[in-house]
Amino acid sequence: VEGDEDQSVYSVFIQGETVCTGYSNAMTMLLNYKGVETVGVASEGHAWNLVKLEEEWYAVDVTWDDPVASFPVPRAMAHQYFNVTSEFLRLHDHQWDESGVPEASGEALAWVP
Numbered sequence: 001v002e003g004d005e006d007q008s009v010y011s012v013f014i015q016g017e018t019v020c021t022g023y024s025n026a027m028t029m030l031l032n033y034k035g036v037e038t039v040g041v042a043s044e045g046h047a048w049n050l051v052k053l054e055e056e057w058y059a060v061d062v063t064w065d066d067p068v069a070s071f072p073v074p075r076a077m078a079h080q081y082f083n084v085t086s087e088f089l090r091l092h093d094h095q096w097d098e099s100g101v102p103e104a105s106g107e108a109l110a111w112v113p
Contacts, residue, residue, distance in 0.1 A: 020047040020063040027062050043096040048081070048089075056106030058083040061094070082111040 007021035009029050018026070024040045024047040031038040037052040041059075048061035061081035081089075086104040 023047070023063045023066070024049050027060065039101055041096055041101055043094065046094065048094070050086075050102055050104050051083075052102070053083075053106065053109050056108060057102040057104040058106045058109065059086055059089050059094075059104040060084075061089070080111075083109055084111065 006015065006018045007025070008018075009022065009026045011018040011022045012026040021042065024042075027049050028038050028040050031049075031051060039050045041048055041050055046063070048059065048063065051058050051060050059081070060083060064081045081092075083106070084104070085106070086098075089104075
């Protein structure tokens with residue numbers, strides 16, 4: 001959905017509808033539960049995660065990777081934003097205040113479509 005009212009983990013698992021912040025919050029909750037370090041990143045109009053795997057940081061945008069969602073990317077482009085670098089996100093319409101968040105530069109576990 002598009003809107004500010006559905007940004008919680010509740011909206012993801014109970015209502016079945018959310019916006020990017022809900023996706024990011026749900027991913028943070030699930031990964032933290034499993035002991036995986038993650039950081040939520042928010043820009044002025046979008047949210048995603050940085051995930052630490054085997055001592056390297058990766059960027060994961062579960063909103064833009066949702067194969068069912070038609071916004072903001074076409075279905076054919078889904079699964080392109082899983083375990084990518086910060087540089088990849090910079091080249092694909094993601095901008096954020098990079099101070100205080102790790103640089104996602106991991107490549108060993110990068111997604112290869």
